[in-house]
Amino acid sequence: MEDRLIVQKNFKYLLFGMIGIGVISMLFGFISDPERAWANYLLNNYYFISLSIGAAFFGAIQYISQSGWSSAFKRIPEAMASYIPVAGVFFLLMYFGMHSLFHWSHEGVTATDELLAHKAPYLNVPFFFFRIVLFFGLWTIMVRLLRKISLKEDEEGGMTYFYQSEKYSKVIIFIIAISFSLFAFDMLMSLEPHWFSALFAAKSFIAAFLHASTVITLIVIILNKIGHLKMLNRSHLHDFSRYIFMVSILWGYFNFAEFMLIWYGNIPEETIFFVKRSEGVFQVLFYANIIINWFIPFLFLMPRMTSRSKVYILPVIVILMIGQYTELYYYIWPAVVKGSKFGLLEIGTYLGFLGLFTLVVTNTLTKANLVPKNHPYLEESIYHQF
Amino acid sequence: MITNKKYLVGVFNDEHTLVDAFEKALQKGVVIQEVYTPYPIHEILTGMKTKTRITYAAFFYGLFGVIALIGGMYYAAVIDWPLHFGGKPFNSFPSFIVVTIVATILIITILTLFTFSARSKIYPGKKADIVDERATNDKFIIVLDQNNMGIEMPEVTQLFESNGASEVYQKEANSN
Numbered sequence: 116m117e118d119r120l121i122v123q124k125n126f127k128y129l130l131f132g133m134i135g136i137g138v139i140s141m142l143f144g145f146i147s148d149p150e151r152a153w154a155n156y157l158l159n160n161y162y163f164i165s166l167s168i169g170a171a172f173f174g175a176i177q178y179i180s181q182s183g184w185s186s187a188f189k190r191i192p193e194a195m196a197s198y199i200p201v202a203g204v205f206f207l208l209m210y211f212g213m214h215s216l217f218h219w220s221h222e223g224v225t226a227t228d229e230l231l232a233h234k235a236p237y238l239n240v241p242f243f244f245f246r247i248v249l250f251f252g253l254w255t256i257m258v259r260l261l262r263k264i265s266l267k268e269d270e271e272g273g274m275t276y277f278y279q280s281e282k283y284s285k286v287i288i289f290i291i292a293i294s295f296s297l298f299a300f301d302m303l304m305s306l307e308p309h310w311f312s313a314l315f316a317a318k319s320f321i322a323a324f325l326h327a328s329t330v331i332t333l334i335v336i337i338l339n340k341i342g343h344l345k346m347l348n349r350s351h352l353h354d355f356s357r358y359i360f361m362v363s364i365l366w367g368y369f370n371f372a373e374f375m376l377i378w379y380g381n382i383p384e385e386t387i388f389f390v391k392r393s394e395g396v397f398q399v400l401f402y403a404n405i406i407i408n409w410f411i412p413f414l415f416l417m418p419r420m421t422s423r424s425k426v427y428i429l430p431v432i433v434i435l436m437i438g439q440y441t442e443l444y445y446y447i448w449p450a451v452v453k454g455s456k457f458g459l460l461e462i463g464t465y466l467g468f469l470g471l472f473t474l475v476v477t478n479t480l481t482k483a484n485l486v487p488k489n490h491p492y493l494e495e496s497i498y499h500q501f
Numbered sequence: 502m503i504t505n506k507k508y509l510v511g512v513f514n515d516e517h518t519l520v521d522a523f524e525k526a527l528q529k530g531v532v533i534q535e536v537y538t539p540y541p542i543h544e545i546l547t548g549m550k551t552k553t554r555i556t557y558a559a560f561f562y563g564l565f566g567v568i569a570l571i572g573g574m575y576y577a578a579v580i581d582w583p584l585h586f587g588g589k590p591f592n593s594f595p596s597f598i599v600v601t602i603v604a605t606i607l608i609i610t611i612l613t614l615f616t617f618s619a620r621s622k623i624y625p626g627k628k629a630d631i632v633d634e635r636a637t638n639d640k641f642i643i644v645l646d647q648n649n650m651g652i653e654m655p656e657v658t659q660l661f662e663s664n665g666a667s668e669v670y671q672k673e674a675n676s677n
Contacts, residue, residue, distance in 0.1 A: 371595075374595065375595045375598070378595050379589075379595070379596060419556075500543065501543060
């Protein structure tokens with residue numbers, strides 16, 4: 116099935132315009148309020164890397180579970196994962212903002228702070244960047260490898276590439292499970308180095324998986340709307356929305372489990388996280404996160420009728436994309452900005468990163484046929500029905 | 502389903518011949534009473550046009566469970582017998598949720614099971630209505646009611662046999 120994506124010139128100009136807005140608002144932010152600008156930088160970087168990692172994980176479990184239905188759409192997770200090296204460069208550039216973001220990176224802080232001195236062998240600037248290089252190196256190598264095998268399968272066919280993909284998918288989920296947990300500790304939890312929660316890693320990973328599933332669905336629906344991926348039917352939509360439904364329940368479960376244990380244990384070191392966030396906007400965001408990320412998808416995608424229709428899924432996707440933003444805002448802002456500022460800087464930065472992410476993803480999508488050609492489950496996927 | 506009725510039973514050896522015969526019979530206007538297969542088959546499920554409302558029932562049992570449990574715990578812990586537990590407020594809502602989740606699952610399961618049993622008239626100790634013993638093994642069975650078949654019997658027999666039925670026979674059901 117020949118199905119190539121051709122990007123319109125106007126669309127590219129729009130994306131460049133968005134990136135321009137992002138660059139301008141970042142520059143403006145660095146001059147006027149560097150801490151807030153770096154917080155924006157971290158939030159958006161983390162937002163889109165978690166989409167990429169979630170997509171890589173999504174693609175991998177399709178291979179491991181040998182799912183038939185999704186094989187025609189596997190180019191979309193692949194394309195989203197191709198953003199990983201770009202994000203890696205951005206995370207390395209965070210070197211210049213370490214002091215604005217991470218309290219533990221200040222000189223001499225270990226002399227007066229016993230806990231930070233205890234954590235110093237792990238939480239120090241050189242090792243921090245060594246971990247970033249290591250994680251992004253591993254992710255990039257694995258994602259590139261899977262992509263290469265997938266493209267070779269298009270040309271040559273046969274079962275060997277399928278088995279290879281399955282084997283490397285098993286490797287990548289182990290790598291992601293360990294490295295993304297540590298990555299979430301580094302990027303979000305170490306913003307407040309005196310607070311700790313073991314569930315935080317699992318929660319961040321589930322959030323990444325949830326929002327990646329929604330964005331995959333969004334891209335599939337958009338591509339279908341503009342005339343590609345013609346085989347998309349209601350059963351595929353039902354399967355995509357079941358992913359969103361299932362992972363949003365899991366998100367709610369992890370989120371609640373973390374909160375409930377901290378609330379019940381009532382240990383000051385742990386409760387400080389929620390005490391800090393129990394005023395003003397953050398109190399609202401605490402409830403808003405639960406409603407946006409769990410309650411709305413849970414209620415709206417439960418009936419068979421709504422979970423098979425684009426009209427109902429699209430608003431849920433948009434709400435969940437906002438939900439990821441509010442969730443990260445809830446983590447980062449009280450720790451870095453120490454207030455709830457939201458304005459043109461936030462919107463501009465988000466637009467900039469969104470433009471860049473879309474540019475990278477569409478660029479990768481144009482490089483190969485949108486439907487894989489010789490995947491052994493392709494037939495099953497095209498005629499998927501239940 | 503069992504009363505003193507006469508049945509026409511078509512026995513098929515595999516899925517493909519069954520689905521073929523099933524779809525052709527539907528096209529000709531045959532009224533099919535029931536199909537027994539060793540495993541679920543999509544075409545049969547959609548072709549029989551059987552719809553279940555048990556999911557709605559389950560949803561409302563769940564809603565009932567959540568409201569009843571949270572209400573019950575609130576009544577017990579706040580209104581009727583307030584006790585201090587480890588400095589927690591009387592209405593310690595987050596710790597109610599764990600109980601609510603687990604007990605709601607139990608309520609949904611049990612009430613849905615009862616609803617299903619009542620609707621399909623099965624109860625403990627009931628004898629099984631088996632039209633053909635082989636349907637419990639590896640054969641695929643189509644059952645027609647002789648009084649209401651849509652078309653004439655020889656035609657049906659011919660249709661089944663020409664579409665790969667290994668056996669077509671009549672059966673008088675004994676009521677139990």
